[in-house]
Amino acid sequence: MYRTQRKRREYEARRRDILEAAERQFSRHGFFKTSMAEIASAAQFALGTVYRFFRSKEEIYISIVEAKSEELAALLDTQIAMARTASEKLATFIRVKLEYADRNRDFFRIYVSEWSGFEWTIKSAFGERIWRLYVRQVEFVAGLIQEGIRRKEFRKVDPMDAAFALQGMLNSTMYVWILQPKPAGSLVEKSDLIRTVFLRGIEKSFS
Amino acid sequence: MYRTQRKRREYEARRRDILEAAERQFSRHGFFKTSMAEIASAAQFALGTVYRFFRSKEEIYISIVEAKSEELAALLDTQIAMARTASEKLATFIRVKLEYADRNRDFFRIYVSEWSGFEWTIKSAFGERIWRLYVRQVEFVAGLIQEGIRRKEFRKVDPMDAAFALQGMLNSTMYVWILQPKPAGSLVEKSDLIRTVFLRGIEKSFS
Amino acid sequence: MYRTQRKRREYEARRRDILEAAERQFSRHGFFKTSMAEIASAAQFALGTVYRFFRSKEEIYISIVEAKSEELAALLDTQIAMARTASEKLATFIRVKLEYADRNRDFFRIYVSEWSGFEWTIKSAFGERIWRLYVRQVEFVAGLIQEGIRRKEFRKVDPMDAAFALQGMLNSTMYVWILQPKPAGSLVEKSDLIRTVFLRGIEKSFS
Amino acid sequence: MYRTQRKRREYEARRRDILEAAERQFSRHGFFKTSMAEIASAAQFALGTVYRFFRSKEEIYISIVEAKSEELAALLDTQIAMARTASEKLATFIRVKLEYADRNRDFFRIYVSEWSGFEWTIKSAFGERIWRLYVRQVEFVAGLIQEGIRRKEFRKVDPMDAAFALQGMLNSTMYVWILQPKPAGSLVEKSDLIRTVFLRGIEKSFS
DNA sequence: TATGAATGAGAGTTCATTCAT
DNA sequence: TATGAATGAACTCTCATTCAT
Numbered sequence: 001m002y003r004t005q006r007k008r009r010e011y012e013a014r015r016r017d018i019l020e021a022a023e024r025q026f027s028r029h030g031f032f033k034t035s036m037a038e039i040a041s042a043a044q045f046a047l048g049t050v051y052r053f054f055r056s057k058e059e060i061y062i063s064i065v066e067a068k069s070e071e072l073a074a075l076l077d078t079q080i081a082m083a084r085t086a087s088e089k090l091a092t093f094i095r096v097k098l099e100y101a102d103r104n105r106d107f108f109r110i111y112v113s114e115w116s117g118f119e120w121t122i123k124s125a126f127g128e129r130i131w132r133l134y135v136r137q138v139e140f141v142a143g144l145i146q147e148g149i150r151r152k153e154f155r156k157v158d159p160m161d162a163a164f165a166l167q168g169m170l171n172s173t174m175y176v177w178i179l180q181p182k183p184a185g186s187l188v189e190k191s192d193l194i195r196t197v198f199l200r201g202i203e204k205s206f207s
Numbered sequence: 208m209y210r211t212q213r214k215r216r217e218y219e220a221r222r223r224d225i226l227e228a229a230e231r232q233f234s235r236h237g238f239f240k241t242s243m244a245e246i247a248s249a250a251q252f253a254l255g256t257v258y259r260f261f262r263s264k265e266e267i268y269i270s271i272v273e274a275k276s277e278e279l280a281a282l283l284d285t286q287i288a289m290a291r292t293a294s295e296k297l298a299t300f301i302r303v304k305l306e307y308a309d310r311n312r313d314f315f316r317i318y319v320s321e322w323s324g325f326e327w328t329i330k331s332a333f334g335e336r337i338w339r340l341y342v343r344q345v346e347f348v349a350g351l352i353q354e355g356i357r358r359k360e361f362r363k364v365d366p367m368d369a370a371f372a373l374q375g376m377l378n379s380t381m382y383v384w385i386l387q388p389k390p391a392g393s394l395v396e397k398s399d400l401i402r403t404v405f406l407r408g409i410e411k412s413f414s
Numbered sequence: 415m416y417r418t419q420r421k422r423r424e425y426e427a428r429r430r431d432i433l434e435a436a437e438r439q440f441s442r443h444g445f446f447k448t449s450m451a452e453i454a455s456a457a458q459f460a461l462g463t464v465y466r467f468f469r470s471k472e473e474i475y476i477s478i479v480e481a482k483s484e485e486l487a488a489l490l491d492t493q494i495a496m497a498r499t500a501s502e503k504l505a506t507f508i509r510v511k512l513e514y515a516d517r518n519r520d521f522f523r524i525y526v527s528e529w530s531g532f533e534w535t536i537k538s539a540f541g542e543r544i545w546r547l548y549v550r551q552v553e554f555v556a557g558l559i560q561e562g563i564r565r566k567e568f569r570k571v572d573p574m575d576a577a578f579a580l581q582g583m584l585n586s587t588m589y590v591w592i593l594q595p596k597p598a599g600s601l602v603e604k605s606d607l608i609r610t611v612f613l614r615g616i617e618k619s620f621s
Numbered sequence: 622m623y624r625t626q627r628k629r630r631e632y633e634a635r636r637r638d639i640l641e642a643a644e645r646q647f648s649r650h651g652f653f654k655t656s657m658a659e660i661a662s663a664a665q666f667a668l669g670t671v672y673r674f675f676r677s678k679e680e681i682y683i684s685i686v687e688a689k690s691e692e693l694a695a696l697l698d699t700q701i702a703m704a705r706t707a708s709e710k711l712a713t714f715i716r717v718k719l720e721y722a723d724r725n726r727d728f729f730r731i732y733v734s735e736w737s738g739f740e741w742t743i744k745s746a747f748g749e750r751i752w753r754l755y756v757r758q759v760e761f762v763a764g765l766i767q768e769g770i771r772r773k774e775f776r777k778v779d780p781m782d783a784a785f786a787l788q789g790m791l792n793s794t795m796y797v798w799i800l801q802p803k804p805a806g807s808l809v810e811k812s813d814l815i816r817t818v819f820l821r822g823i824e825k826s827f828s
Numbered sequence: 829t830a831t832g833a834a835t836g837a838g839a840g841t842t843c844a845t846t847c848a849t
Numbered sequence: 850t851a852t853g854a855a856t857g858a859a860c861t862c863t864c865a866t867t868c869a870t
Binding site for chain 6: 661666667668669670673
C-alpha cells in the first residue's frame with residue numbers, strides 16, 4: 001500500500017515535470033513549433049518516456065490548460081466567496097485573475113491562445129474541451145452579473161455579452177503585458193482601470 | 208509605359224487572387240495546417256507561381272494582415288473625420304470596426320489571432336511587423352481618448368491602457384461571434400453594449 | 415498534346431522504377447522489414463518522391479501484386495486459348511504459371527505470400543483486394559475443371575476444391591524452388607510431375 | 622530434488638502459458654503487428670517476465686512452431702505405425718495432418734506461414750530452424766513415397782518433388798479453410814479429395 | 829514568366845529490449 | 850525471481866522550398 005502510494009506520487013511528479021517543461025516550450029515557441037523531442041529533452045526524459053504519460057502532443061497541451069483552469073477556478077471560488085456585493089465579487093474576479101496571470105506568465109502565453117485563433121487548428125475534439133472550459137468561466141462571470149442585476153446593483157444588460165466583454169478587456173490587457181519582453185511593473189496594477197471602467201459601465205449608480 | 212502599367216495591374220491582380228485564396232484557407236484550417244499546395248490550388252495557380260509573388264508562407268500571412276489593416280485604417284480615417292466629439296469618434300470607431308469584421312468574417316478568423324497566441328510561433332521579424340500594426344491601431348484609439356481627456360469629455364485615465372482594454376472588448380466580442388458556426392444576428396448589434404459600457408466607463412458625465 | 419504524352423510516359427517509367435525497386439527489396443527482406451527509405455534509395459529517388467507516386471507502403475505492395483497478376487492473367491488467356499481439351503488447358507496453365515514464376519523469381523517471393531500468412535497483417539481493405547485476385551485465378555482453374563467434367567474428361571470432383579489443391583501443388587513447388595539460394599535447374603522442369611499427378615488424379619481414363 | 626522438480630514443472634507451465642497467449646495473438650494480428658506488451662498482457666505476466674523465458678519475440682515465434690511440429694510428428698508416428706501399405710500410410714498422413722489443423726486452427730494461421738513468405742523477414746538463423754522443421758516433414762513423406770515405389774505400389778516419381786507437391790495440396794487446402802471467417806464444415810472432409818487425387822496420381826493401379 | 833516534379837529535413841509515434849528495484 | 854518504467858532507434862509520412870524545363 002505504501003509502495004503503491006509512493007509510486008503514485010512519483011508518477012504524478014514526473015507527469016508534472018513534463019507538463020511544466022511543455023508549458024515552458026509551448027510558451028516560447030508555440031504549439032506547432034514545439035516538438036515532442038524538445039519537450040522530452042526539456043523535461044530531462046527520453047522521447048518515449050513522454051508517451052508513457054501522454055498519448056499525444058495535443059493531450060499535453062490540453063492537460064496544461066485544464067490543470068491551470070482548475071487551479072484558477074478554485075482560487076476564484078475561495079476568494080469570491082468572501083465578497084458581499086456583486087460589484088465586490090466582480091472586482092475580486094478581476095484582481096484574482098490578473099494576479100494569477102502575473103504569477104503564471106508562461107502559461108498565459110498559452111491561455112490567451114485558448115480563446116483565440118488556436119482551437120480550429122487542433123483536432124476538434126480537443127478544441128471543444130478547451131472551448132467548454134472558456135465558456136464555463138464566462139458563464140461564471142455572467143452569473144455574477146446576473147446576480148447584480150437582480151439585486152439592482154447593475155443596469156439591465158445581457159449578462160453573457162457583458163461577461164464576454166469583460167473577459168476581452170482582461171485578456172487584452174494580459175496579452176499586452178505578456179508580449180512585452182520585459183514587463184514594466186506588475187499586471188495587477190492594471191486591475192484598477194479595468195474595474196473602474198467595467199463597473200462604471202454597468203452599475204446603476206456610482207460611489 | 209502603357210504596357211508596363213498593364214503588366215503591373217495584372218501582377219497586382221494575381222497577387223490579390225493569391226491573398227484571397229490564402230485568407231480563405233487560413234481561416235478554415237489555421238496557418239500551420241494550411242499548405243502552400245492548398246493555397247496555390249485554391250488560387251488556381253501552380254505551386255511555383257505562388258513563390259513568384261511571395262517569398263514564403265509567412266510572407267503571405269503577414270501580407271493579408273497588412274492589407275486588411277490598411278483597408279480598415281482608411282475606412283476609420285474617413286468615417287471618424289465626420290464625427291465631432293471624442294465620444295462620437297470612439298462610438299464611430301467601435302461601429303466601423305465591428306461592421307468591418309462583419310463583412311470580413313474570414314479574415315477576422317486570422318485577425319483575432321493577430322493579437323493572440325500566434326506571432327511568437329512565427330519568425331520574430333514577422334511577428335514584429337504584425338505587432339507594430341496592432342500597436343498602431345491602439346495608439347490611434349489612445350489618441351482619441353487623449354483628445355477626449357483634453358477636451359474634458361473623459362476622466363483622466365491612462366490612454367494606452369484604456370485603448371488596450373477597448374480593443375480587448377471588441378476582439379473578445381468579435382471572437383465569440385466568429386466562433387459560432389451559424390452567427391445569430393449581425394455583429395454590429397453588439398456595438399451598443401460595448402459603446403455604452405466603455406463610454407460610461409471613461410466619460411465624466413452621462414447622457 | 416505531345417508534351418502531355420511524353421510526361422505521362424515519363425511518369426509511368428518512374429512509377430515502374432519504384433515498383434521494381436520495391437519488388438526487389440520486399441523479396442529480399444519482406445514487407446515489414448523493408449522501409450520506405452530503402453525503397454526510395456534503391457529506386458534512386460528521394461524519400462518524398464516515392465510518395466508522389468504511391469500513397470503508402472501498402473499501396474506499393476498491392477500495386478506490385480496487381481500488376482503481376484494482370485500480366486500473368488493475360489499470358490494465361492492467350493496461351494490457353496490455343497489448347498483444345500480440358501486436360502491440355504490445365505497442362506498449359508501449369509506450364510505457363512511455372513514459366514512465369516521462373517522469369518519472375520523476385521516477385522513470386524511475394525506472390526506466394528499473397529495466399530499465405532500475410533494479408534491479415536495488412537489493413538483489411540488491402541488484404542481483400544489481394545484475396546480477390548487470388549480467388550479469381552482459382553475460379554479460372556475451377557472453370558477449366560468444370561469444363562472437363564462436362565466433357566466427361568474428368569471425374570466428378572468439386573471444381574473449387576480441386577482447383578485450390580492444384581494451386582497448392584504449384585505454389586508449394588514454386589515456394590521450394592524460390593527458397594533455394596541457388597536454384598538447381600529451372601522451375602519448368604517440375605511441371606511434368608505436377609501435370610501427371612494432378613491429371614491422373616482427376617481424369618477418367620489414362621493415356 | 623523434489624523441490625527442483627516442482628520448480629521445473631512450474632517453469633514449464635509458465636512457459637507454456639506464454640506460448641499459448643502468443644499463439645493467440647500472432648494468429649489474430651500477425652507476427653509484426655503483435656507487440657511483446659500484448660503477449661505479456663494476454664499471458665497475465667509482466668512485460669519483463671516474458672523476457673525471463675524467451676530471449677526475443679522471434680524466439681517465441683519459433684518456439685511455437687517447434688512445439689507444434691513435435692506434437693504433430695509424434696501423432697503421425699503413432700498413427701502411421703498402424704498402417705500397412707504405403708498408400709494407407711499416406712492416407713493416414715493426410716488425414717492426421719488435416720485433423721490436427723482442424724483442432725489447432727489458431728496455430729495453423731502461423732504454420733501455413735511457416736513455409737511461405739515469412740521466414741525471410743526474420744533473422745536468417747531463425748528462418749533456418751523453421752525451414753529445417755519443414756524439410757524434415759517433407760522428407761518423412763518422401764520416405765513413405767520412396768517405400769511405396771520400392772514396394773511397387775507407386776510409379777517411379779521423384780520422392781521429394783512428389784512430397785512437396787502433396788504438402789502444397791494440403792497447405793493450400795488448409796489455408797483456404799483457415800481464411801474463411803466461419804469455416805463451413807470440418808477440414809477433415811476435404812481429405813477424401815486430396816487422398817484420391819494424390820494417390821491416383823502416383824499409384825500404379827487403382828482400387 | 830510559369831510550372832510542378834523533386835527534394836529531404838523533420839515531424840509524431842511505436843515498441844523491442846534493458847535494468848534498477 | 851518478477852516487475853514495469855525508461856529508453857531511443859527506427860518507422861511512416863508531410864510539406865516548404867528549389868530549380869530544370
